[in-house]
Amino acid sequence: MGSLFVALRINLIDNYCEAVRGLARIMARKYGDQSFKKSDEGKDLGDEMADVLWVLICMANQTGVDLTDALEKNFEKKNTRDGERHKNNEKLK
Secondary structure, eight states: HHHHHHHHHHHHHHHHHHHHHHHHHHHHHHHHHOOOOOOTTTTOHHHHHHHHHHHHHHHHHHHTTTTTHHHHHHHHHHHHHHHHTTTTTTOOO
């Protein structure tokens, strides 16, 4: 299980990085200063985000992480830490 286990994790990390790069490329083209390349035209931002989410779900499944539990704990952490922090920020109104 050792080396195969590590190889699977590395492959997932590579897939995750590739998915994030694809998302970043579309974000930079759509909302940043970069022009669209022919190969990026027609790409769907939601589909790129779903690619990232899919790989994260696969990583959680293969590593035994309960994403629902982790997300609930993360929301609670952010609500406790940042609950009042942005209420008076004029940029966010």
